Structure formats: structure tokens, C-alpha cells
Amino acid sequence: MTLPEILESYHTQSNVWDELMSHTGVRESYLHLVKTLEGLSAEEMGNKDELAKSCS
Numbered sequence: 001m002t003l004p005e006i007l008e009s010y011h012t013q014s015n016v017w018d019e020l021m022s023h024t025g026v027r028e029s030y031l032h033l034v035k036t037l038e039g040l041s042a043e044e045m046g047n048k049d050e051l052a053k054s055c056s
Contacts, residue, residue, distance in 0.1 A: 003038050 007026075012018050020027060026034050037045075044051060 003034060006034060006037055 003026075010020070012021055020030050040051075
């Protein structure tokens with residue numbers, strides 16, 4: 001998945017503080033997470049539970 005694909009499904013609300021997004025894009029503290037997600041295939045995303053277990 002690419003960053004635009006990931007963010008396309010992420011919806012924000014007006015006048016509500018968002019921990020992930022700022023008015024300039026993804027907050028710096030979340031860039032690593034987003035870059036990691038960007039590197040995963042759709043199949044890997046579908047197997048997220050197994051991936052989480054292997055990272056612990």
C-alpha cells in the first residue's frame with residue numbers, strides 16, 4: 001500500500017484535534033508507523049495478527 005492509499009481511507013473531522021494528522025500531514029511521531037504500513041502488501045495487512053505476534 002502507498003501512503004496516499006493509506007490516507008485515502010483515513011477521515012478527519014473539522015474542529016477536532018487529531019493525534020495522527022496535522023494540517024500539514026502525518027505528524028512526525030507517526031511517520032515511522034505510516035512508512036511501515038506503506039511497505040506492507042495487502043496480503044500482509046490481511047495477516048496483521050500473525051505479524052503482530054512475530055514482532056512481540
